[in-house]
Amino acid sequence: MSSTAASAPPRNLRTALPLALLLLLGCGDEEQRAGDDALLDKPELRTGEEQRERLCSRPESDLVIDAFCGDDAPPLSGLMDLRQVMGLGDNDNGINQGYAATANSTSLSHRGVSAINPRIIFFRLENEDVEDNVELIALAYTRGEQFAELVVRSRIDGELQFYLVAFTLPCEESTAGCLPGDLLTEAVEQDWGEISVYAEEDLLNTPLDCRVCHQPDGPGSEKLLRMQEFRPPWNHWLWQHSVGGRSLIDDYYAAKGDETFAGIPGPDILTSQPGLLSALVFFAGSDEQPNEYRSDLIEPEVRQSANSQGGNQPADNSVPGESETWELIYEQAKRGRAITVPYHDVKITDADKLATMSEAYAAYREGTLPREDLPDIREVYPDDPELLARIGYTTEPDMDGEAIMLQACGQCHNEDMDQTLSRSRFDVDLTRVEPMVLERAISRITLPIDDPDVMPPARFRHLDAASRDRLVEFLRR
Ligand code: HEC
Numbered sequence: 115m116s117s118t119a120a121s122a123p124p125r126n127l128r129t130a131l132p133l134a135l136l137l138l139l140g141c142g143d144e145e146q147r148a149g150d151d152a153l154l155d156k157p158e159l160r161t162g163e164e165q166r167e168r169l170c171s172r173p174e175s176d177l178v179i180d181a182f183c184g185d186d187a188p189p190l191s192g193l194m195d196l197r198q199v200m201g202l203g204d205n206d207n208g209i210n211q212g213y214a215a216t217a218n219s220t221s222l223s224h225r226g227v228s229a230i231n232p233r234i235i236f237f238r239l240e241n242e243d244v245e246d247n248v249e250l251i252a253l254a255y256t257r258g259e260q261f262a263e264l265v266v267r268s269r270i271d272g273e274l275q276f277y278l279v280a281f282t283l284p285c286e287e288s289t290a291g292c293l294p295g296d297l298l299t300e301a302v303e304q305d306w307g308e309i310s311v312y313a314e315e316d317l318l319n320t321p322l323d324c325r326v327c328h329q330p331d332g333p334g335s336e337k338l339l340r341m342q343e344f345r346p347p348w349n350h351w352l353w354q355h356s357v358g359g360r361s362l363i364d365d366y367y368a369a370k371g372d373e374t375f376a377g378i379p380g381p382d383i384l385t386s387q388p389g390l391l392s393a394l395v396f397f398a399g400s401d402e403q404p405n406e407y408r409s410d411l412i413e414p415e416v417r418q419s420a421n422s423q424g425g426n427q428p429a430d431n432s433v434p435g436e437s438e439t440w441e442l443i444y445e446q447a448k449r450g451r452a453i454t455v456p457y458h459d460v461k462i463t464d465a466d467k468l469a470t471m472s473e474a475y476a477a478y479r480e481g482t483l484p485r486e487d488l489p490d491i492r493e494v495y496p497d498d499p500e501l502l503a504r505i506g507y508t509t510e511p512d513m514d515g516e517a518i519m520l521q522a523c524g525q526c527h528n529e530d531m532d533q534t535l536s537r538s539r540f541d542v543d544l545t546r547v548e549p550m551v552l553e554r555a556i557s558r559i560t561l562p563i564d565d566p567d568v569m570p571p572a573r574f575r576h577l578d579a580a581s582r583d584r585l586v587e588f589l590r591r
C-alpha cells in the first residue's frame with residue numbers, strides 16, 4: 115500500500131507540529147491519503163497565532179470568540195488565567211455556577227482519571243430571564259493532558275459549540291521530556307507556553323473529534339452536553355452526601371491533602387456538586403442522555419450482590435459488584451452502539467496500587483519525594499483484562515474478532531457518523547468497506563501503541579497482542 119500521491123503532497127505534520135500535539139492528534143500521513151474520492155482528509159492543524167487567525171476568521175459569535183478574538187490573544191500563563199478569561203474564576207460553588215469532579219470519566223481523558231487524578235468541570239448555568247442574559251459555559255480539565263475543553267452556546271444558531279484549548283509546557287524542551295511530576299502536579303497548571311484554540315470544526319476527523327460523543331447521532335442532529343450518570347447518586351462523582359461519593363473524597367484527600375487543585379483550595383474540593391452539573395445538562399436540553407447510566411438502580415444492585423458475598427461496596431471494591439441494569443448499557447457500548455459507559459462499581463482502582471500512588475503523592479507534597487521522582491499516579495487500575503475491558507480501556511480477553519472490532523472501533527466508525535470524512539471509509543459494517551481500506555485497517559491496528567496513527571487511537575483503547583491477531587484474522591477473511 116505504498117501509494118505516491120500524484121499531486122503536491124500535503125505539508126507533513128510530523129515535522130510541522132510540536133510533539134505533544136502530534137501525539138494528541140496523530141498525523142496526516144500521505145500514505146493514508148490514498149483515497150481517490152472527495153472525502154475530507156485528516157486536517158492540517160495550525161498552532162498559536164496562525165490558528166487564532168483561522169479561529170477568528172469564522173463568522174461565529176460566542177464567549178470563546180469574545181475572549182480570544184480581540185486585537186491580541188489574551189495572555190494565559192495557566193489554568194487559573196483561562197478560568198478567569200472565561201468568567202469562571204470564582205471559587206464559590208454556588209447555585210448557578212460552580213464545579214464538580216469525577217473519579218471515572220468516559221470523555222477524551224477517560225484513561226488517567228481516578229479519585230487521585232479527578233476530572234473537574236467548571237460551569238455556569240444559562241439564564242435568559244435576567245437583564246444581562248447569562249450564557250452557558252463549561253470548562254473541563256484533567257491533569258496529565260495538555261489541553262482544556264470548553265463548551266459555550268453560539269449566538270448565531272443557538273447551538274452548543276465546542277472548543278479545545280491546547281498549551282505547551284516548558285518540560286517539552288527539557289532533555290528528559292515531560293515526566294509524571296510535570297504533568298500530574300500543580301506544575302501542569304502553570305507556565306503554559308504557546309496556546310492554540312481549536313473549534314470543533316478544526317478537529318473533525320481527528321481522534322479528538324468532539325462530535326463523536328457530543329453529537330452521537332451524526333450531522334444535523336442535536337448536539338449534547340454529556341453526563342451519562344445524570345441522576346443521583348451520581349456514582350463516580352465526588353459528592354459528600356452519598357456513601358460512594360464520600361469514599362471517593364476520602365481517597366482523594368489521602369493523596370492530595372490540602373493542595374490547591376485547578377485553582378480550588380484543597381478543603382473546598384469536597385463541595386463538588388454533580389447535582390448542579392446535571393442541572394446545567396438538563397436546562398441545556400440534554401436531559402435524555404443516550405444509553406443513560408442509572409446510578410439509582412446500579413448502585414443498590416452492586417451493593418447487594420457484593421455484600422451478600424461478604425463485600426462492602428461501594429467503599430471497598432475488593433469484592434466486585436454485579437448489576438443487571440449495568441450489563442444492559444455495557445452491551446450497547448460493547449457493540450459499538452454507544453460510547454464507553456462508566457464502570458458498575460463506584461471505585462475503578464486497585465486498592466494496593468491506589469495506596470502506593472497515594473503515599474508517593476503525599477510524600478511529594480510533604481517534600482520528601484522530589485518532583486522528578488514522582489511515579490505515574492495514573493497507574494492505579496487493576497491488571498485483570500476482563501475488568502479493564504469493562505472499565506473501557508481494552509477489549510474483553512475471550513472475544514472473537516468481530517466482537518473486538520465492534521468494541522474497539524464501533525464508536526467512531528459507524529454509519530451515523532459524518533460520511534464526508536475519510537474516517538468513514540472504514541466502517542464496522544464491513545460490507546461498506548473497500549478491500550484496500552481493510553488492508554489499511556490491518557496495518558494501522560498492528561502499529562506500535564505509541565505510533566500516532568495506531569487504531570484504535572491509544573487514548574481510547576489498547577488491544578493486547580492476542581486480540582490484535584484475532585482482529586487481523588477476522589479482517590483478512
Ligand atoms: C469519547 C467521548 C467524548 C469526546 C470525543 C469528547 N467528549 Fe466531552 N465529554 C464526554 C463525557 C462522557 C463527558 C461527561 C463527563 C465525563 O465523563 O468526563 C464530557 C464532558 C464535557 C464537558 C463538560 C460539559 C458536559 O458536557 O458535561 C465539556 C466542556 C466537554 N466535554 C468538551 C469537549 C470538547 C471540547 C471535545 C472535543 C475537543 C470533547 N468534549 C470530546 C465525552 C466526550
Ligand code: HEC
Nearest residue numbers: 156319320321522523526536537539540551554555569570
Ligand atoms: C476514537 C475514534 C476512533 C476509534 C475508536 C477508531 N478509529 Fe479509526 N479513525 C479515526 C479517525 C479520526 C480517522 C481519520 C483520520 C486518520 O486517518 O487518522 C480514522 C481512520 C481510520 C482508518 C483509515 C481510513 C481511510 O481509508 O482513510 C482505518 C482503516 C481505521 N481508522 C480503522 C480503525 C479500526 C480497525 C479501529 C478499531 C480497531 C478504529 N479505526 C478505531 C478514529 C477512530
